[in-house]
Amino acid sequence: MNTLLFALIGALRSHRWLRFLGFAYILSSLGNGLTQVIIFGQLLHWHASPATLTIVYMLSMLPSFMGSIWGEILCKKTSPLRILIFTEISGLFALVFPIYGLLHHNVPALLVVQCIEALLSGISYPALTLLFKRGLRHDELPAATAMETIIFASQVLLGTGLGVLLFGLIPPLHLLAIDALSFTASAILLMMSAAFFCGEAHRSTETTPVRRESLWRAISPLQKRSIMLLPALAAVGSPAMALLPALAQEIRPEDSAGLALPLLFARSLGQLCGPLMLDASKLQQYAVNNRLLLACLSLFIGSYFLLPLSAGYRYIGLVLIFSAHMASNIVFALGTFGILRNFPQTQVAKASAMSWRVQVLTATIFTGITSAMAQYFGAFYALYCMSLFSLVAVGVLLWLNRTRALNKVNLRLRE
Template structure:
């Protein structure tokens, strides 16, 4: 909960800030706040204060919510329409740096060097990020002159003003969160039930396999067909079905760690195909005047879906066990997502089908 709910408030702030200031300034502001937030883990380590460590989760979620609308607006401004598929690759690169330089390198260094030295390296990464963003400002000087808000006058709520296909686009990432968040939250508990004697030794490789699968998923897509894939319910449900199937087979990997790693890798590779299509849909289906608001709305719905379904799943796991909760919740959430996709089904534009035939 601490790593998700503050992102709801953060996305509201991020959306409002995008109307008043440059998205580059918002990202620099987020990096500076992230640097200052390192005071909490330092205090927590020096005084053995667990709440101070948990505050870091809240701040990370808050800053992620603030940054997401700004980053989406930056992609929309910096890329032409035919270059928007590159935004999914950019998201993959961003996630890769987080996984390989953050989680991966952090796990390797933890225990080898002093924790305060590790936090000092983390502080340097925030400083380097802020400097790189400032250096990139020159490339966006022309784009910064473009308006971020819609035409003046009284504006009705975005949800009422947009088309059914745009509503479907906003719902895609929350749908993924409803299916994926319970399984991701249960992964350490599943590792404990599979190998009670060495759950930590299995959980960390499973978490890393999950991250690598998330990284590789978007690489499986043909950039020329992203718009067609995004409106194809069969592809979306097939990916979510693969995700669930791999988690259902996880108990069979007991005693065979490599099978479990392959299953988790495959599951999250499939789920991040849906994530890439949702990201592309928001960039491709909304004009610059609406993209920050649409991305913030999708982020908030994603946070709420993840919170509700994870909360229910955790309560079930507490009373009935992790695997029983998994077997009950995942088909239930997939059924809800299937109904929503069917009710909001749409077709690819004719120009997309024409280009594919050519």
């Protein structure tokens, strides 16, 4: 079976710029993960309320809505690689806020860095998608999906993994110094990749004209489904992901940080492993398979529902969170592949930015409601109510869209 992992290895052998890009974002993600450990670890040690912990998660998403708009505009005016280099350098300078927050016990300063990182993520996402579309052949797009999966997962897999081992053993300011080094190295590697990318990016271009009408009105049902997969995942996943630190507080109030940080690590390990096992040649069929998508989302929710049973057994909790996010990131991989596969180069940045914005809005709304419910009724009650509601809503949405999207896929496969 030609899995996404093997597809990525083949593309890395063929494209030197992709190797530099991969190393750059792995290092950058390591730094971002360390920042997350510092923020959540300090807030848990300062005994922040469940509402505050949920708001931190919400602030890590909401500014990226504006960032995606800026990223889409910048993609029309400059090279996507320049945009990515700009975001890495900006991320380096943003570390002044957590430094101030740690030195002065200032919670708002920790929240500010969450906002800045979200803004930069929104700017970079359309640029990264456009970069893959320009630099990779059509048959290499599954490799881009695998690369995005690794970038998405390594933030917590590497950063949180290192952070969990070092948090409490060395001062948080030293962790921020490692973070700064990662941003610096990432920016240098992206600059090195520019020379190799420029020679390949113009070898082929698509001539599809840019339509002046609204993108949503102009695209096919299959393309609309591709855009909506990530927001659907956000609707189901954001309540549980936002509540994870608060759930750790309720399960083990005497050592919430000691439980929450390993759970965050297990979360990202699952995010990495799930998608890489998919058959690269069948991604298009998987993306319109409602049973597969709903099974993954149901496994995600079911694992979180069983989390209270692991109160006295840490390893059971780790297995549950690993399984949950292995399933959820299969949906993530299919959503990112759909945008790369089903949109031409002239529309892919706009489509990815649109998907990102709807995803952010969906996650923000569901997280806000979840935060209020957790404050008044408890984290587990909020989890059960919001997760079940969102799963039913997504199931209805997928069922309504299935027939037209499946017909479009069958036509594509015959071509």
